Amino acid sequence: MLAMNYRGPRRVRIDSKPYPEIKHPEDAIVRVTRSCICGSDLHLYNGNVPDTRVGSTFGHEFIGIVEEIGSDVHKLKVGDQVLVPFNIACGKCSFCQQGLYGNCHESNTEATAVGGIFGYSHTAGGFDGGQAEFVRVPYANFGPTVIPPGMDPDDAVLLTDVVPTGYQAAEMGGIQPGDTVVVFGAGPVGIMAARCSWLFGAGRVIVIDQVDYRLEFVRNYAPCEAYNFKEMDDPVVFIKKMTDWLGVDVCIDAVGAEAAGSALQTITGRKLLIQAGSATALHWAINSDKKG
Ligand SMILES: NC(=O)c1ccc[n+]([C@@H]2O[C@H](COP(=O)([O-])OP(=O)(O)OC[C@H]3O[C@@H](n4cnc5c(N)ncnc54)[C@H](O)[C@@H]3O)[C@@H](O)[C@H]2O)c1
Numbered sequence: 001m002l003a004m005n006y007r008g009p010r011r012v013r014i015d016s017k018p019y020p021e022i023k024h025p026e027d028a029i030v031r032v033t034r035s036c037i038c039g040s041d042l043h044l045y046n047g048n049v050p051d052t053r054v055g056s057t058f059g060h061e062f063i064g065i066v067e068e069i070g071s072d073v074h075k076l077k078v079g080d081q082v083l084v085p086f087n088i089a090c091g092k093c094s095f096c097q098q099g100l101y102g103n104c105h106e107s108n109t110e111a112t113a114v115g116g117i118f119g120y121s122h123t124a125g126g127f128d129g130g131q132a133e134f135v136r137v138p139y140a141n142f143g144p145t146v147i148p149p150g151m152d153p154d155d156a157v158l159l160t161d162v163v164p165t166g167y168q169a170a171e172m173g174g175i176q177p178g179d180t181v182v183v184f185g186a187g188p189v190g191i192m193a194a195r196c197s198w199l200f201g202a203g204r205v206i207v208i209d210q211v212d213y214r215l216e217f218v219r220n221y222a223p224c225e226a227y228n229f230k231e232m233d234d235p236v237v238f239i240k241k242m243t244d245w246l247g248v249d250v251c252i253d254a255v256g257a258e259a260a261g262s263a264l265q266t267i268t269g270r271k272l273l274i275q276a277g278s279a280t281a282l283h284w285a286i287n288s289d290k291k292g
């Protein structure tokens with residue numbers, strides 16, 4: 001089968017890879033029909049996630065058709081159209097029972113309190129992801145959901161990460177009716193956070209980014225006010241000024257590890273950002289700078 005293949009920082013290609021095998025009776029094999037590239041994949045691509053091994057396949061946002069099932073899979077049948085959440089979770093351990101699926105104690109032998117994630121380095125279990133023709137899906141009785149008939153597959157694939165992540169950001173912001181919300185970042189997650197803010201009763205939604213086509217999209221789709229921070233002297237003063245000097249009520253960070261203008265970017269002088277929490281990334285940044 002064909003699959004995306006990571007060869008090192010900023011080097012990926014499509015290669016032939018062995019068809020995945022059922023390794024456990026609760027595994028399923030899914031034929032991927034849609035798969036997205038997430039902002040989180042850029043952290044892997046840029047070499048910022050520890051233990052991203054050459055030969056791995058990214059992709060944690062995918063839907064597809066069940067091709068094969070293990071002998072203990074009873075929730076799915078061959079031919080079902082499923083959406084697969086990006087966390088790999090057993091559904092039974094103490095973390096899963098508390099709803100903390102990202103901490104599943106069973107799915108990641110590489111760590112004690114971080115569960116598995118499709119296509120997200122050996123730090124997250126070393127599972128191959130869905131930017132491939134086929135993918136092995138563990139715990140198939142728990143994670144995957146059958147897509148209801150009539151649902152557009154293009155809508156379903158957004159439920160694997162982008163929509164729930166943006167929605168949860170708005171929910172965790174504790175937006176009260178009438179609140180002014182600012183969302184930093186107009187990528188897919190920021191766009192969904194801005195749109196979902198209205199569901200919680202926001203009175204005003206402002207989005208800040210530096211990419212004009214994204215600002216234009218979110219302005220119409222959220223809909224909201226959207227501004228380019230490159231055109232501001234000081235984003236803090238800009239936001240204060242437009243809110244009668246009160247500031248906003250809720251602030252959502254939908255940029256994350258590779259924010260333009262962060263301290264580490266300033267220190268290394270690199271255009272692309274290196275995640276401050278990763279010693280591997282810092283080492284890589286310093287050494288690649290030395291190499292000029
Ligand atoms: N469940 C999760 O925890 C989860 C899920 C999905 C994505 N993420 C993370 O959320 C972040 C956003 O994801 P995405 O897919 O929308 O990524 P993306 O890369 O498509 O979008 C990020 C946007 O932020 C903008 N930006 C950069 N620096 C900025 C700054 N200083 N101020 C304002 N905007 C700035 C960029 O121009 C870009 O448009 C990523 O860090 C990703 O890893 C987390």
Ligand SMILES: [Zn+2]
Nearest residue numbers: 038040061161
């Ligand atoms: Zn994602």
Ligand SMILES: [Zn+2]
Nearest residue numbers: 090093096104
């Ligand atoms: Zn679990």
